[in-house]
Amino acid sequence: MMVELLYKITPTPIWNIGRDIYHSYLKKKYLNGGRPFNPAETSKAKGRREKEKFFDLFCKGKGIDIGYGGDPIVQDVDVWDFEHGDAQYLSGVENNKYDFVYSSHTLEHLIDPGIALKNWWRILKRNGFLILYIPHRDLYEKKKKLPSRFNPNHFHFFMIDEEELPDTIGLLPLIKRTISDYEIVYIKECKEGNTITDPNLHSDGEYSIEAVIKKIA
Numbered sequence: 001m002m003v004e005l006l007y008k009i010t011p012t013p014i015w016n017i018g019r020d021i022y023h024s025y026l027k028k029k030y031l032n033g034g035r036p037f038n039p040a041e042t043s044k045a046k047g048r049r050e051k052e053k054f055f056d057l058f059c060k061g062k063g064i065d066i067g068y069g070g071d072p073i074v075q076d077v078d079v080w081d082f083e084h085g086d087a088q089y090l091s092g093v094e095n096n097k098y099d100f101v102y103s104s105h106t107l108e109h110l111i112d113p114g115i116a117l118k119n120w121w122r123i124l125k126r127n128g129f130l131i132l133y134i135p136h137r138d139l140y141e142k143k144k145k146l147p148s149r150f151n152p153n154h155f156h157f158f159m160i161d162e163e164e165l166p167d168t169i170g171l172l173p174l175i176k177r178t179i180s181d182y183e184i185v186y187i188k189e190c191k192e193g194n195t196i197t198d199p200n201l202h203s204d205g206e207y208s209i210e211a212v213i214k215k216i217a
Contacts (some may be wrong), residue, residue: 003069004129009171010045011143016159016184017081020122023082025123025168026083027082027083028084030081030083031083032058033071035068035079035081035166036070036209037069037070037071038070038071039071040069040070040071040104040105041104041206042065042071042072042073042104042133043071044193044205044206045071045190045192045206045210048192048206049103049163053102055074055139058100058129058131058185058212059073059077059100059102060098060099061098061099061100061132062078062095062097062098062100063078063098063100063101064077064078064097064098064100064101064102065078065079065080065102065103065104065118066080066081066087066090066101066102066106066120067075067080067081067087067103067104067105067109067148068080068081069104069105071104073102073104073131076106077102078098080093080096080147081089081103083147084110086109087103087110087116088110088112088116088119089107089115089119090119090120093123094123095122095123096122096123096124096125096126096150097123097124098123098124098128098161099123099126099127099128099129100122100124100128100129100131100198101120101123101124101128101129101130101131102122102131102133103120103133104133104134105133105135105160105208106134106135106153106157107132107134107156107158108134108154108157109145109153109154109155110134110155110159112176113156113157113169114174114177115128115172116144117174117175117178118124118178118179121179121182121215124215125213125215126216126217127147127215127216128214129185129212129213129214129215130153130182130211130212130213130214130215131207131210131212132171132188132209132210132211132213133209133211133215134158134208134209134210135154135157135207135208135209136158136160136170136191136207137157137158137159137168137191138159138161138170138207139189139191139194139203139206139207139208140203140207140208141154142199142203143199144157144164144167144168144198145167146167148198149199150202156168156169157169158170158171158209159171159209160172160187160188160189160209161173164172164216167182171187171211172184172187175211175213179189179213181215181216182213182214182215182216183213183214183216184211184212184213184214185212185214186210186212187209187210187211187212188209188210188211189208189209190206190208190209190216191206191207191208192204192205192206193205193206194206
């Protein structure tokens with residue numbers, strides 16, 4: 001609630017200047033010393049995923065975690081965050097490099113999710129898996145119009161197949177209009193441990209959409 005209030009009364013340029021200064025400081029810090037482990041949404045989903053054999057099925061071989069935030073999906077995965085460059089483009093990452101590409105709670109922070117998906121797709125090998133984990137609008141935001149009540153750096157809301165543009169993007173329609181040669185392994189709501197429905201309170205537990213997409217010939 002406080003974040004939403006500050007977002008409304010503070011001019012956008014001030015938000016942007018402050019954010020850019022802080023990001024510049026963090027970029028130097030993380031490039032020099034790396035990120036400390038910071039359990040977040042990926043860690044929150046680990047128990048459920050272990051029960052579902054998620055890691056055995058989809059996280060084999062060489063992978064990259066985009067927007068990992070100090071909470072990598074598995075050990076020995078390559079990581080990418082803002083200190084490495086723009087996650088929309090992944091400049092310098094070669095095509096068809098990875099067996100799996102994973103991203104948790106990052107797509108909503110990017111200006112153009114379509115460009116991001118195209119580049120995340122291009123670095124994935126054939127028969128590899130693109131794994132998306134993003135906040136579900138009705139489980140996390142609990143509202144239909146921007147700005148986010150809890151994070152002023154969310155530029156989009158997401159549902160599985162429902163679209164109310166420009167604020168809410170349907171993940172399935174986005175996939176269909178952005179990439180080709182794919183198979184949807186599954187796409188689902190993840191709300192294990194989610195008990196807080198009050199729109200003015202931050203949700204607990206999982207409050208996400210999880211999608212696994214296989215790259216086929």
